[in-house]
Amino acid sequence: QCSGRPVPCKACRNTDAECVFDETLDLRRKVAARRTLGELEYYRGLLHSLLKMLRSSDNDKMHRILDIIRQSVPLNTIASAVDAPAIDIGDAGPDNLGSGSAGNMDDAIAQHERLCADSHSRITVEKLCDIPLLQVSARPWTTVTDDNHLVSHLVSLYFTWDHPLSQIMDQGIFLHHMASEDIQSECCNPLLVNSILALACTYSDFPEVFAVPGEMTSWGQQFFTEAERLWSAEEGQNSLANIQALAVISFVLKLQGKDNLCWLTFRQAVQLARDRGLFHGPGSKHRNWRQMSDDALQAGTATAWGLFAINTQLSMELSNVADLPLPRIRLYPTSHPDKNVLWTPYPRSNHIDYERKPSLLHYTMIGMADLSAINVQIQDLLFEKAFDLSLEEMWETAEALYTRLGMWSRGLPSVLSPDEPQIPQVLFLHIRCRHMTILLFEFMSNEMVLRRESHRPQFEQAQSIQVQAAREIADFLRIHRESYSLRQIPRQFLDPTNSSAISLLADLDVDKSKEAFVELCRFLVAFSKRYLPAKAMLKNIESIAQRKNVSFPSDALVVMDHRELESSQWL
Structure with missing residues (x-):
């Protein structure tokens, strides 16, 4: 092999070969x-x-x-x-x-x-190999980009990892109206689309989704700014798409750590829905639903029950009173058309062969509605009745609610069983049930401390119930990680993960709790790559542990050290 000029090179002289160097x-x-x-x-x-x-x-x-x-x-x-x-x-x-x-x-x-x-301008291998599940157009819905593939990618992510867990719209109807490209549609408008695109950016690794190149927490800011501009231009116009958009915007605000603004924005959506007659109660208009089109009725049903479920969840997490009656429209039966919608873990499905499974949207919506009804009663105890009840009366009521949660879990149809690897929306049903359990008995524990009654046997029982629920949440999260990895995690898992980790701090001398705590730390660190609240949650957990003189398991310390690594080096 020629070693270079001058000709003839040393290698060619030694082998007596013709020296032709390229x-x-x-x-x-x-x-x-x-x-x-x-x-x-x-x-x-x-x-x-x-x-x-x-x-x-x-x-x-x-x-x-x-x-x-x-x-x-x-x-x-x-x-x-x-x-x-x-x-x-x-x-x-x-x-x-x-x-x-x-x-x-x-x-x-x-x-x-x-x-x-310049990662912000290059074509990544992931994008070249990406085939979105849903093909939609960027125009006329957004002015941020004209890249149909990017918009299709984001819409596919939203309907894979977010919508099934917080259904505020009917997926089929929304996609049908988006394909029509009619910006005056009742079920799809530019405000709603840009809100969805902003939220979906949190699940994407494409360079284009970050407003600031290399800054992971800048996801979706371009679309969010566009959504804010469009909502301002709407001047409070009441439409189904605007109600849905405000709910999605509130989700983005919560991930930005703006809890108060999140609640105010979501309650705007609730008020518009009440003005529209979607809920019972004074000040809510009554509409003749029989005269509405099938699309409007079906979309309105999904929005009303979605808002009802999310309202109970948000109010519980933010310690606010739910203050929302039941929807006027009866929830659709299990024969709903969504039963034909299939689910696959996009974009992981681009690289690994996954069998498409039924999305179970109708089953999870019904399960969530029933669970939310129990949640309303829990909030009624925590934020209203507790101040007028004795400790014995409070405990009796809490036990009755805990029994109802157990009956709800045992009464779920077999397709929603958590005993085998399950899709995220089914896992979330069970996670939320355990999260409600933790919040209920955390309140009871705090009340006993405040009333100087922590010596009671009920105090230890309340602590034990919290620990058991936290371990079970960790088990469900492990199923998700082993099935779908940590690259795409539904944002709805964040608060239950945080509550579970805090609940286990007092039980880290037990092996089962140690293992569960390490699993929870994996998810919190993964969340912290994108969400500012997750960073604050990790610091808070460390602060609590330091204050209570609790030592983390060595495996948990190793996981926590990954906070300083790039996502690609760990996830």
Whole structure:
């Protein structure tokens, strides 16, 4: 092998061979590096153009391209057919490359390195290989981007990891109206779409979703700013899409750590829904639902019950009074059309073969509605009745509610059983039930301390119930991690994870609690990569442990150390 100029080189003299040196094959040299970089850019551009063509709806062009590929034609012919840049990489030979100055070559290589370093503008391998589950258009819904693939990616993420756990709209109806591209639609408007895109960014690793390159907590800010502008332009207009959009905006605000603004925004959605007649009670208009279109009735039903469930959840987490009566419209039966919607863990499903499972949206909605009704009674005890009851009366009421939670869990249909690897929305049903248990008996424990009654046997019982519920939540989270990894975790898992970790701090001398605590720490650290509240939660847990002189398990300390690592180095 030639070792380079001057000719003949030492290697060729030793072997008595003809010395023909090609600088472009020596990867130690800048000439070769430039040629290699140019080839990689060429092939990457061609691959991107091919994938863009395959994703398009132009079947005639797709078949024409496939015919050309089958003819074993040169790559430039294929590139021309798919409108990709057609360059002759053969021209980048040693003579042509050598004709420029060394300074020019240095500039070219430095420029390429700068482009590669700019993750905000490059095409990632993940994006090149990504095939969204749902294909939708960016226009006319958003002015932030005209990238149909990015919008399809985000909408697919939302309906995979977020919507099934907090259903405030009917998935099929929303997608149908979005496909119509009618911005005056009752069930889809630009405000709602930009709100969804902002929230969905939290589940994406695409560089485009970050307003500040490299700043993981800047996810979705472009779409969120657009949603805020659109809501201001609406001037309080009451529509189903606006109600849904405000709910989604409140979710984003909560992940930004703005709890008060989250609650105020969500209650705006609730008030608009009450004005629209979706709920019983004074000040709520009565509408003749029989005269409404099937889409409006079905979408209104999903929105009303979704708001009802989320209202009880948010009010419990933020220690606010729920103050929302039952929806006027009866919840749809299990024969609802959503039973045909399938679920797969996108985008992980792009790389690993997963069997598509029924989404069980109708089952989880009914289960969540029943659970929310119990939650209303728990809040009634915690925020209203507790101040007028003796400790014995409070405990008796709490035990009755705990019994109801157990009956709810045992009464679920077999498809919602947690005994086998389950889809996230089913896991969340069980997680939320245990979270409500923790909050109920955490309140009881605190009341006993305040009333100087912590010596009672009920105090230890309340502590034990919390620990058991926290361990079970950790088990459900482990199922999620082993099934779907930590890259996409529903945001709804965050508060239950935090409450569970705090509940276990007093029981870390027990092996089962140690293992559960480590699992919970994994999720909190993963959340902290994107969510500011998760960072604060971890600091709070460390502060509580320090105050109570509690030592973390060694495995938990190792997990906590990963907070300083990039997500790609750990997840």
